Amino acid sequence: MGRAPCCDKANVKKGPWSPEEDAKLKHFVDKHGTGGNWITLPHKAGLRRCGKSCRLRWLNYLRPNIKHGQFSDDEDRIICTLFASIGSRWSIIAANLPGRTDNDIKNYWNTKLKKKLFGILPKRPLQIQHAGFSSTFVHNCSSNNNNINQTPATSFPGLETSYSLCFPDATTSCLTAPSVVQSRQNRTSSDGSSCNQFYYGGARGGNMDGYFYNELGDDENQKHRAPSEDIANGLLGSNYSTFDSLVLTYAETETASSNYGAGKLSS
């Protein structure tokens, strides 16, 4: 019953690949292909490696037409757009970027693109579990909607064009279609906390909706008074919800991605 064990764990080499091992693997696959069986391949190729390790090395490094190095602005944009809509499905994202591997894209996102996109990262892990898409949010979303009717002054960092972001609940009266982040501004709330304010457009006849997202998530009620200058300028309502950054939430957790994912909206 079942199949033979994939490899003798005690007798396989681990760690970085040597040029000789690379050459052996490349030579073998060039000549014979993978044969659809990575488990037997290392033995046939004369390698003391686990088949999984060989597969990874081939897919991420040795196979033809692999692109290494600098990602282009276009590639950045594709990654961001896809990440916003499907989350960390790196293999699918990689399928849209010829020559790039899922591992490359994952590393690039985690080390560079995330920072480039959001400018800063929270000092401690986001506490997003309670943020949710509460009825409070929907209420304030609706009430704020009428207060914001202007083009934001700043562009969304790291992106030349709009960044697609979808909202979780297609049935809410607030946003009924995939929305678009129009801009992002750092602000200080009246309670002294540093917040990022995102503007969403694309719904409600082109009006802008403005919200505060508290990156620290330290307000259990998720509510902050608007800064007085914002109220004076008619920029926001006098009372509105604060959330852990929805965009960062997107970026940080699979749970959030599935809860808030675009797939839910567009399907």
Added chain:
DNA sequence: AATGTCGGCAACCGCGGACAA
């Protein structure tokens, strides 16, 4: 110069679905 810290990235780990026996 020595030591500590950080960032980038290759590689490993573990999980879940598919599938062979």
Added chain:
DNA sequence: CTTGTCCGCGGTTGCCGACAT
């Protein structure tokens, strides 16, 4: 139908070089 492995994937680790102290 059950059992156990394969395969592919995303998350995580750990090495190594660069930079800071």
